[in-house]
Amino acid sequence: MRSVVSNVRIYAVILPVLMALSGSWSWAETPVQVTVSILPQKYFVEKIGGDRVKVAVMVPPGAEPHAFEPKPQQLIALSNSRIYFAAGMSFEQSWLDRFKAVNSTMRIVHTDDGIDKIPMDTGDKNEREEHSGHDDLYDPHVWLSPPLVRKQAEHIYTALVSADPGNREFYTDNYNRFLGELDDLDRYLKERLSVGSGHTRFMVFHPSWGYFARAYGLEQIPVEIGGKEPKPADLVRLIDTAKRLGIKVVFVQPQFSDRNARTIADAIGGKVIYADPLAENWEQNLKDVAEKMSAALR
Ligand code: ZN
Numbered sequence: 001m002r003s004v005v006s007n008v009r010i011y012a013v014i015l016p017v018l019m020a021l022s023g024s025w026s027w028a029e030t031p032v033q034v035t036v037s038i039l040p041q042k043y044f045v046e047k048i049g050g051d052r053v054k055v056a057v058m059v060p061p062g063a064e065p066h067a068f069e070p071k072p073q074q075l076i077a078l079s080n081s082r083i084y085f086a087a088g089m090s091f092e093q094s095w096l097d098r099f100k101a102v103n104s105t106m107r108i109v110h111t112d113d114g115i116d117k118i119p120m121d122t123g124d125k126n127e128r129e130e131h132s133g134h135d136d137l138y139d140p141h142v143w144l145s146p147p148l149v150r151k152q153a154e155h156i157y158t159a160l161v162s163a164d165p166g167n168r169e170f171y172t173d174n175y176n177r178f179l180g181e182l183d184d185l186d187r188y189l190k191e192r193l194s195v196g197s198g199h200t201r202f203m204v205f206h207p208s209w210g211y212f213a214r215a216y217g218l219e220q221i222p223v224e225i226g227g228k229e230p231k232p233a234d235l236v237r238l239i240d241t242a243k244r245l246g247i248k249v250v251f252v253q254p255q256f257s258d259r260n261a262r263t264i265a266d267a268i269g270g271k272v273i274y275a276d277p278l279a280e281n282w283e284q285n286l287k288d289v290a291e292k293m294s295a296a297l298r
Contacts, residue, residue, distance in 0.1 A: 033053075035077075037091075038089065039061060040278065040279070042057050043283075044178075045156055047174060048153060048174045050174055058070060066089070066090055067091070075099070075102050079102055081106050082105075085156060087111060087112060087143065088111075089140050109159045112140070112151075112152065121222050141209070143277075144209060145212055145214070146185045146186045146286070147186060147215055185286065186215075189286065189287075192293075193218060193293065193297075194217065200219055202220060202296070202297070203221045203242055203247050204252075205223045205252040205256050205261045206222075209251065216290075229257075229260060235263060239263075239264055239267040242270070248297075249265075249272075249293070251274075253274070258274075273293070
């Protein structure tokens with residue numbers, strides 16, 4: 001009986017020391033609180049951080065991210081966040097300083113750093129000049145290209161390791177697995193979208209798919225003009241373009257009205273396809289979009 005008691009006492013002293021030394025146990029078992037701008041980033045962070053992170057999303061599902069304004073309670077919630085993963089969205093330009101003012105110890109990580117951006121495809125060079133004052137000058141939709149997500153994943157991985165070095169091995173394993181998944185997805189999308197028939201153009205209401213199109217040999221023809229609804233004269237021109245290019249499909253995303261897309265699709269005898277660039281189930285969503293697109297381009 002006495003030896004059991006003394007063993008218990010010894011373990012009570014030694015066990016916490018051993019656990020702390022092994023690095024697998026620390027106060028950081030409380031998940032690392034982070035905030036991201038958009039839902040696809042939640043997918044990326046959770047792929048690498050697993051259950052060691054808790055992810056808040058700034059732009060809620062269904063909201064339109066380009067003109068987004070955070071609510072006061074979202075700013076207050078930032079005080080718990082250790083990292084803010086910025087995506088390069090236009091709203092960040094005016095809000096990141098205020099985020100930092102709420103929580104000066106929160107690290108801001110620009111996940112789009114090191115990615116060469118293409119100019120925002122407004123479909124009309126003159127309109128681009130006219131609207132560049134309030135719109136994105138560069139296309140922010142880099143999260144829709146798996147090869148570019150590799151770069152974003154690298155930033156996320158590095159930041160998580162430096163916030164929570166005790167779990168480095170865990171993050172490294174997840175990161176490497178995720179890179180493998182990105183390669184597999186890239187191969188899958190290349191296979192699905194290699195149509196080779198020449199019908200590689202598609203119309204989109206909001207030009208979110210520029211990097212995706214570039215990665216997979218497609219070309220998006222924007223219906224939206226410089227962030228604005230097309231005027232009747234624009235619609236006539238777009239219908240002519242669609243007919244001339246043999247386009248059969250117009251993509252719309254749930255955050256925008258599909259009225260103009262329907263007008264065009266009806267006029268060309270084509271279809272409207274819903275494709276959400278902000279879906280949280282990122283990989284499955286890209287597979288679904290490729291499926292719909294390859295069926296439409298066949
Ligand atoms: Zn967008």
